[in-house]
Structure formats: structure tokens, C-alpha cells
Amino acid sequence: MTRSRPRRARPPAGPPLLNIPFRQPRQPRPAEWLDAEGLERLHNASLDILETVGIDFLDDEALDLWQRAGAQVDWAAQRVRIDRALLMATIASAPASFRWRARNPAHDVTIGGDALAFGPCGGMVYAADLDRGRRPGTMADYEDLLRLSQGCHALHFASWEQVTAHDIPVNVRHLHRVRAALRLTDKPIMEAAHGRVIPADTLAMLALVFGPLDSDPVTGDVINVNSPLRYDERMLGGLISYARAGQATFITPFILAGAMSPVTTAAALAQGNAEVLAGVALTQLVRPGAPVIYGGFTTPIDLRRGSPAFGTPEAAWATLVGGQLARRYGLPYRGSGGLTSSQTADAQAATEALWSLWPAVLGRANLIMHAAGWLDGGLTVSFEKFIIDLENLAMFGHFLDGFALDDDALALDVIAAVGPGGHHLGTSHTAARYRTAFFPATLADRQGHDAWLAGGGQDAAARANRVWKELLAAYEPPPLDAAVAEALDDYVARRERELADARLYD
């Protein structure tokens, strides 16, 4: 069991930093963060919720699938109650790991096991940088973000709707987004699983590039739960479309604890786990063996201000324990990194980002979304924050490589030759390794005060502004067969005509 925190009375006035009681933290550092007894308690609570409270599926096809499977369906309320034996038997067909294909096979990724992949932020309304400030995103912004994500291999994914292209009509925006991703990147494609029309277009366009989509998935997306305990029609259309086509879904309750679940971390975890399990089971009812990821996105709501709080200790626990739950069910795990409420790429942004990223890595997430660019509680993608995050992701990549421990690395002969009181600056052992021994920082400034001042005294955000321009200048588009490019153009042109009056989001 985790320790329970002592109950506190209403906090006194003054900055919270002044109201901390004097006591020493105790380190919890088991092989897993939550012990087996606690994990089973959460598991059983979740199954109780699905059996007794039930969960809403606002889609007739979903309800029909549940009814055929033997669940108890209340059609009037669109509510399903799921027996624990049925639930566990249904999710058993979900794969523990799968390959996600990219149009460049060198960029295929594994989702599951001990493999990790980082993806950029997604769903942002605004784009921001130090030159142009914060403004509604455009297709040009999205294309630049695709280029940054393609060029730097700290990210394993490039496409996701990193920012809304407000200059493209909403009814055809997805067509332009998919085409841009396929033109500008050759990493795996992440695209919106919204309703049934958009996924059908996405899959048709991907088939023009990949051929028949009859093997490992080539796209995937988040399926959010409308917590508490409800899947809406748009999300269910996406889930059913993607699962049927063998594409990946990341079943993710977006829980602001205190609003969309009870305020306590334990309750948020129990409810969220119930929501994920029901969604995972539905993918398997659609198509046994469909690739599906256990997603977690639980964070507190700052109840005094009504705004979400990111990079918090509570969210860290939810992320760590979510990973344990995913492994309990044999499912790949999706976490989030880089989250922050900050409005600018400052110390708060970096602090909260690392309070998201460290727990996601420690929680053994297989896919870490929102790992680059996120600012402003998820409303804004910042080009400078993007670079700050990329450096962090590169550091994690380097860190997770471990270090060599062979005779050459131990270098006992070198230690003996230099001897006590000497130095290692000039040894051949150092000279042979000094360029590649350590993580090569791009953004960090270590040149000392005077040189830093002489160079303009820039902070990390100002330097990041220079770096994203350097990365964009160095960008090279990956080759794309001319016939395929033309087929994509034809598809987009035809569907633009057909969807001219469509209202996909009403």
C-alpha cells in the first residue's frame, strides 16, 4: 500500500511554501510503485463500477456489439453493464505489442514490451513563437511542425494535428492534414479517429501510399472518454472504424480529477481504469486482435481557479500506477510528457514538462504523446518549447541507452597510469572519446557568465528560437513517388468537391 497522507485542516494564509510542516519525506521505491494488493484493489473497484454503475455508449452499433457479446444493455439510457468475466475474456485478445508501420520502413516503431516512442503535442488551437507571438494556427504552422518532427529523431512520430489549420475549411481539413503528413514526413502517421467519414478518408489516402491495409497498422489515434463513464458518438465512430480496419486506438480517459471523477487519486484511477477496459473490450468485439493501447491522462483541476493543473504530484502517481494497470492486462501503455500550464517557455514550463515526462518514462509508457511543443494548458504549441522539449527527449533517449561497463570503459589501466593527483584531460583514452562520450547538448549554454553576457545574455527560449530556425533550414523532404503524390492530390480534389457542404462535426 502507499502511505496515506495525513489529513490537513484548511490551510493557513500566506504562500503555500510557508505552510509546509517540517517532516522528512520517505522514499517509496519498490520494483513497482504501487504494491500488488493496492493494484488489485483498484482492479476490483473498476470491475465493480462496470458491473453495477455501467458505462454509456452513445452509438447504436456499439450497443449492438455489446448486446451480442452478452452484456446487459439499457437501450433507452444507452448504458451497458459488463460482467467481469465477460470483460476479462474480451480484452484477452488484445495484443501486448504491435508494429506500427511508417511509409519509410526504417521508421517503423514497436508499441509494447520495453520499447518507447515519443510523439509531439496534438490538438492545439494556437501557434506561438517569439517573433510572431500567439495566433490561431494555420496550415503553414502545421507544415513547419511536421518538418521539425521529421527532422529530429528524438521524436518517433511527426504527424498529429499539432495545431489546427484555421485557414482550411473544417470539413476538408483532415484531407489536407493527411496529405501534408505524407508529403513532408515518412514517420508513422497519427490521424484523427473522429466519427466515421474522416477515418474512411484517412484510410483511403493511406492505402494509396501503403497498398491494402491488411497487415500491421499504419495509423492510430487517441479515443477519449467523456468522463465520467461515457463514450460519445464521434469517439465511437472513430474507435469502430479504426479497430475494424486493424488500426491502433489509444483508449484514454481525459480526467480532470475533481470535475470528471472524484477528487481523490484512487477514485480517478479506479474510474479511469474502468473506462479504459470498457473501450479496449469494444475494440476486441469489433475485431479480435485489433491493436489497442491503454491510455492515461489524469490530472487535477485547480478547484480554486477552475483550471486544469499539469505536471503535478497527483498526475505523476496516476501515470505511474496507470502503467502498472496496463501491464496487469498485458496492454501497451500510453502516457504524456511535456505538459504545462505556463504561457511562456520559462522555468515553469520546463518544470511541469519534466514532472510529466519523468513519471511517463518511469511508468514505462510505450508511447509518450504531447512530448514536444505543449504550452498554455494544451491550447498553444510553442516553437521554442518544442525545441526545449526535443532536447529533453534526446536526453532521455541517451539516458535509456545505459552505459558501457566493459574493461575498456572501466579503464583501470588508465586510472593506474594517471595515478593519484594527476589529470585525465590529455590521455589517449579521453582524446579518443571526448567528442562522443557525453550527450551532445544543442540548447544548453555552459560557457560561463562573461561569455554568456558577451553573447547577448539569451535565455533558453531565445536560443530555442534560433534552433528551430536552424532545424527548419536543414529540413529535407523525404522522397515520395510522383504517381502516389498525384493520386493523393486527385483524392483530395475529389473529396473536396464531395464534402463541400458536409458538416462533419455537427
Next chain:
Amino acid sequence: MTRSRPRRARPPAGPPLLNIPFRQPRQPRPAEWLDAEGLERLHNASLDILETVGIDFLDDEALDLWQRAGAQVDWAAQRVRIDRALLMATIASAPASFRWRARNPAHDVTIGGDALAFGPCGGMVYAADLDRGRRPGTMADYEDLLRLSQGCHALHFASWEQVTAHDIPVNVRHLHRVRAALRLTDKPIMEAAHGRVIPADTLAMLALVFGPLDSDPVTGDVINVNSPLRYDERMLGGLISYARAGQATFITPFILAGAMSPVTTAAALAQGNAEVLAGVALTQLVRPGAPVIYGGFTTPIDLRRGSPAFGTPEAAWATLVGGQLARRYGLPYRGSGGLTSSQTADAQAATEALWSLWPAVLGRANLIMHAAGWLDGGLTVSFEKFIIDLENLAMFGHFLDGFALDDDALALDVIAAVGPGGHHLGTSHTAARYRTAFFPATLADRQGHDAWLAGGGQDAAARANRVWKELLAAYEPPPLDAAVAEALDDYVARRERELADARLYD
């Protein structure tokens, strides 16, 4: 074994972010970070170094202690070679855990086991804040830093030479520092173990407050190794003085890998471990059972610029594995948090600080030094960075408390009552907890873009500037018996006369 990193050729031109190969990190997440075989390999390498290469002790009393113990002493070279059986038998008397007394018993701390304590930065030359810029530190700066450290219980220690008081003559500076710490704080005292005169003064002044120093320690300090493999006279004077008086020493090689050890992490760990073990053994030769802490401070030197790099993946590994080594020998462990090369309290500062702090916590450090205020590679203490760090430490304190998992926290009845599609904002469960459910942030701004702009659009450093002034304004000095205060003044006055012409650092 950890995985060995593929050897890379000389890196190509362009920002390192563009030169990352596309491959997925693999998660290493054992119960311990390095497996038992790797740990024994490091252990044996260290013992080999002490047996065959030896280690220098530039102090006759230390050499005499080694000779009496049976080590092989080369008096001309001041070098000692230590048999592994002698070494292991000698360190066995060091305690696994001890109590460190404060003058307010409510502020006693435990060093060892699963207890954690945070201390502020120390040894800084400059003080900096946004109003006054960067300038050589003064006694007034040190006193303000003592007040901040006393007031906020995210820190368990207040005194350390957080900044040099340049306005006090160096030969009597320690007297003023100890007196200020005893006047302004009642947390445990950390004071300089430099040579033999300064510790004698410190212990005499502490005895005026504590009475005879014949039980658990009331002070302690870092004993740095002059790596590679050398203890100098000043450090040995401190080590012997403190150990003989039953006070705490933190034996800490300050290794810039590539300069003071081979460039490889494995070699830095093996050499550093040898250095710590020799120092720990010496404390036990002085006084069996003397409290002593296994210290780690290993970080790469940026060999292209000749400057140290802080908050790096390599330093993270050294910190994590250092903790395992400390536990292998049954010793408390000292790590470092808050390190950065940045010149300003920006995203780089926060990133590198958290790349120090997370590994130190995960490495189960019992004492985390430099956890607040550190900037500029350790040359400058920043008042704004101090506050940014305090918030982080408070978050770790909260995080390490875990979360409750009882029926009240699981709240299944509340989940059922709200039901699918409802919300939890107005429930009595939420209302009873919303003020205290989550970590109460002082510095983080979560109010959204428009409100943030309307409030002046300040970044975290600008807000921290306001917060440290609030904390100073709220400071209340802890009571100190008037007779004790007078005795301290008398002691300082007498020793100022006696040390008027002393040259303590020549």
C-alpha cells in the same frame, strides 16, 4: 548489465538534435538500476584500485592512522595502499543511519534508511536576483538565504555557506557564519570542515548552544576528494576533526569525468567509489561508529568548452548507481539536486535542476544537497532560482507521501451517485476536499492566457522575485536564550582578536 551504447563515429555537422539516429529507447526499469553483476564489477574495480594504485593522504596524522591499521604506507609519496579485507572490515563500523540534532528538537532529521532530507546550495561566490543583478555575496545575502531556508520546510537544512560573505575577513568569516546560522535558524547546522582551526571554533560555538557534544551529531559537512585519488590537508583536517568529535562527514569525490577521472561513466564510478571507501574507512579509524555519508557528485566536463555540464544523462546514471553502491556498503547516501549551468532562472535552469533532482530521489539519496538556489555552474546563488527549486522540493515531498487507497478515497458510492455523464464539481465529496486534495502551488501560474497577460505576463522568474520577498517578509526568528546569544557574541569577539593575523587558508 546495462546495455552498452553503440559506438558512434565523429558526429556530423549541424545541431546535435539533427544527428540523432532513428531508434526507439528501451526502458531499463529493474528494482535497481544496475544489476548485481554490474555492481560487483564496480565494487571489485574499486578495491583493485585501492590495493594496487593506492590513494594519497596529504596529512601525517591520516598516514599514521593508516599505518597503525595495517595498510601499506609510502611516506615519501604520502600514498596508501589498502588491502580489501582491511578496507571492508574498517568501514563495517559506520552506522547505516543516524539522527542529526537541531537546536529545535522538532527539526531533528534522520539520515539513512528511507528518510530523505533536502539542503540548500553551498559554496557560491556570487548572489543574484532580478533587482540587484549578480554581485559578490555579502553577509546580508547569507542572512537572507538563512531566513528563506528557515521559513520554508521544503528544506530540512538552512545553514551552509550558501554564499561567501565577502564583506567579512576570511580569517573570521566562519565565526560570523556559525553565529548567524544559530541566531536566524533552528534547523540542523551544516558548517565547513576545513582544516583543524575552523572545525574547532564551530564545535566550540555549537557546544555553547547544545552543551557537551557527546551524543548524536549536531553538525557535518562535505569532505571533497581531490580526484583522482587524493585527499588534501585541508579536507583531512576537517575529516579527522569532525569524525573525532562524532560529527557527520559526507565523503564526496567531486568528479568532472574526463578531467578528474577517465571520461567513461564506469571508470568515474569505480574511481569515485574507491575514493569514498577510503575516506569512509579513515573516519572509522579515527572513531569507530562516527557518522559518515557516502557522497556522489560526478558529472561530465564539456570537453569542447572545458566547462562542467550539469543535469546530464551521464550524471543521472552516476547518481543512481552511486546510491546502489552506498546501500551495498550499508551507508547513508548523499546526492545533489538543483544543479545547472544556466546563467538565469530559465527553462534550462529548471530542466537541468530536474535532471539532477529526479535521479537523486530515484537513487534514494538520504541527503540531497544543492537542492535550492544553485545557478551558473555553482558560482551563483539566485534568489529566484531558490524559489523555483523550493516549489520543486515541496512537490517531491508531496509526491513521496503517496496517496490514500481506502474506501473513502476510492469513493465508489460517489462514482455511482454521479453516474455516467455527470460531473463531480458540486459533490459533497469534492467540496470537503477541494482545498487540500492537491499540491498547493505557490509559483505555478495556471490562470489562462488572457488573465496572465492582464496580470503583466510575468514568467516564473519574475513571479519568484515576488515570492522570495513575501517569504522574507513573513520570516520570524526562532527564539534563542539571551545568555546563549551573549556567550556566542563573547566567543566571536574573543576569537576575532585571536585570529586577527591568522591565515587559515594558506
